[in-house]
Amino acid sequence: MYGDPALPPDFVSLPYANPNAPKGGRIVFGNTGGFDSLNPFIQKGTVPWQLRFWGYEGLMGRSWDEPFSLYGLLAESIETAPDRSWVEFTLRPEARFSDGSVVTIEDVIWSYETLGTKGHLRYRGLWNKISAIEPTGDRSVRITFNEPDRELALIAGLRPILKKDQWLGIEFGQGALADIPIGTGAYVIQNYEAGRHVTLARNKDYWGKDIPFRRGTQNFDEMRIDFFGDGTVLFEAFKAGDLSAIREFNADKWNGQYGFPAVVRGDIVKTEIPHQKPSGMTGLVMNTRHAPFDDWRVREAMLLAFNFEYINDTVTGGVQPRISSYFSGSPLAAQAGAATGRTQTLLAPFNSDLLPGTLEGYALPLSDGSARNRKNLRKAAKLLGQAGWAVQDGQLRNDTGEPFLISVLLRQGDTDMQTVVEIYARALERLGISMTADKVDNAQYAGRVAELDFQMTPFRRALSLSPGNEQRIYWGSEVANTPGTRNLMGMESPAADAMIDAMLASETRADFVAATRALDRILTAGRYVIPIWSFDVGRIAHIKELRQPETVPIYGDGPQYMPDLWWHQK
Structure with a gap:
């Protein structure tokens, strides 16, 4: 957005990732409540909040160590006008959906239009600011904007890309629980039971596993989300060893209720993660x-x-x-x-x-x-x-x-x-x-x-x-x-x-x-709003086998930190 990105074109990995992190292992999280949809891109239904972060990608990806900087993900190159009135993306030839099919420019254009007209409200604003979206080659597409807004070129790069052919004959905004969008991300839903649990498996044939942006990330073979009636039951499940990690947002509870036997034995580790982001x-x-x-x-x-x-x-x-x-x-x-x-x-x-x-x-x-x-x-x-x-x-x-x-x-x-x-x-x-x-x-x-x-x-x-x-x-x-x-x-x-x-x-x-x-x-x-307390530091309690890089991004903890950057150490 301002100046040049911090990383050179030939960067090896993101600065806060461990490029040598081992792959493997399983991690289990807990959510409260339930779910009645597995499509995180529509307004209808209650969806596990993690899904849109774990299985889907855009043309570009965010560096969590730089405000306002993106790097190529599905796109191998990006060009934009000096006044940012348009942006052009060229797809990587190796980019694939999780079912092995090639990501095409037709998929890209369909995704922008469908999310912009039938998707969740969070995706609709951009579509109203696009005057044209058209192919400029077999693997390239240009998006032209209808108003001066320097951020639009970046926002366009972050829209998730979905597979057009999956939705032939199916109304996108009204999909059933079984209508799980096919994405390009490293994880796919392996099995689920409505309202009770969802399990995602790492795609061994994930197209992007060797690109620098992904090196050292997405290390777990399996990630599961179990659902509980309330936070008290979830915490007891963690204490009993049914969950691998839990985020704690109450400092008093962190200091007073995390002295149970597994912590004393060292089987559970308490980790604090600093950050430099606004309080919100x-x-x-x-x-x-x-x-x-x-x-x-x-x-x-x-x-x-x-x-x-x-x-x-x-x-x-x-x-x-x-x-x-x-x-x-x-x-x-x-x-x-x-x-x-x-x-x-x-x-x-x-x-x-x-x-x-x-x-x-x-x-x-x-x-x-x-x-x-x-x-x-x-x-x-x-x-x-x-x-x-x-x-x-x-x-x-x-x-x-x-x-x-x-x-x-x-x-x-x-x-x-x-x-x-x-x-x-x-x-x-x-x-x-x-x-x-x-x-x-x-x-x-x-x-x-x-x-x-x-x-x-x-x-x-x-x-x-x-x-x-x-x-x-x-x-x-x-x-x-x-x-x-x-x-x-x-x-x-x-x-x-x-x-x-x-x-x-x-x-x-x-x-x-x-x-x-x-x-x-x-x-x-x-x-x-009547403000309460800020979350001045991230707090994660986790099994001792889970490790994270020594370098913490300026954004600290969040969906991009745990589980993306962590790994299971045998």
Whole structure:
């Protein structure tokens, strides 16, 4: 995106991979809930989240040690116009699908069009920005864009390529459980039992096993996912030796509940993985499409009533720091105090529409750490009064007499968030607000979130060091009211839309950082999410036979790290 890629054309392997890692072994993971689909590319159904990372590839692949740099994968070469108005890919002649058939330009064009018109919402934005996609040779295709957006050439390289002939006579968006897309990746689904387990095997004839981008990766012969009713049962299965590895997101649990016999014996190893990526946003999102959360004063009152210091101490032992903004912990984060320089210039035209704190600086409420949180509750009550809410007979009501009732949509088994909501509800009672938890299974949860049928619900949006077009999907006005949108808060902000435009049009790193910091200010001062703690380090507990490279990519842990870079040491 800016400058040249870090690796030379003749690189041997990715800098964080072990090119001599042995192949073999089996690894077992655990998921909560179940699944009713094995097609990760459509909107319909609940799919094991790992599938789109393990069995499918694009024309290019990401280096997790460089923001905004891609390298050839299915494509052997890439050419783009100086203004990035088009990009041309040439396929490797050896590229094959898992069934052994050759990847063709026809497959590529079909994949872009099908995913762009019938696929999951995450794939549709690009198709609307393509004015033409046409072959320029037996193995080459050119994609021409209809708007200036320097990132589109990179996004185009990451679209998964599927086999066209598989879907003759089958409606792609309505496939049955048995309609598993054929991809080009190293792993294929070997067997499964609906809602209970899925097993993937490494394709011994995988076409890309010797290319530098893949050297030292995808080392396990077999990877299995078992499904459990909730996190407690999953953890017990790990302790019993039924699972090979588990990610732990609660520092208090990591420090206090990982002293079981297998850890003491050394059969289970605790590994921490540092990273340099943004915090992203984790917390409780408020649906602003309806009252009462369409009023920023109410949202600020909800933030004031959320006693983070006390809750964090109760749930995580107080060791995990709070998320302070969407890009906190990275150079892309909004700077403290008033906006200055290029960031201020970008925001200035929207001054009259910006919420308090956007330009002058906004900081999350800070409590004294005690259970009562009296000072912030008084501030919250004052704001609620300004918004038209008053306590009548111990219950907060608006001017028409409607009570302030909140339902929080939760997944069954999300024990940490259930604890958070229980503590939060007791604080809200002191304001006359009644909060209840609506606990549903995974399928119901996915359906209700897709239909935007919630008032509040847990929210996690991971963000990268190379934010771009996906920001439209996360926060853009255009998708705010679309079923299945990832803009769960329903924000419609011309200022945020303009900052995303500025990010995508930036020709220098400095302009890009300024635009991202401006977007961070709009999101944070919007008071859409009640942030909780950040995941400042990755934590994986695993059997002693599992090993990982000494070099950690700047992105740390994630689907690209475990299991991609690990191996089984006999």
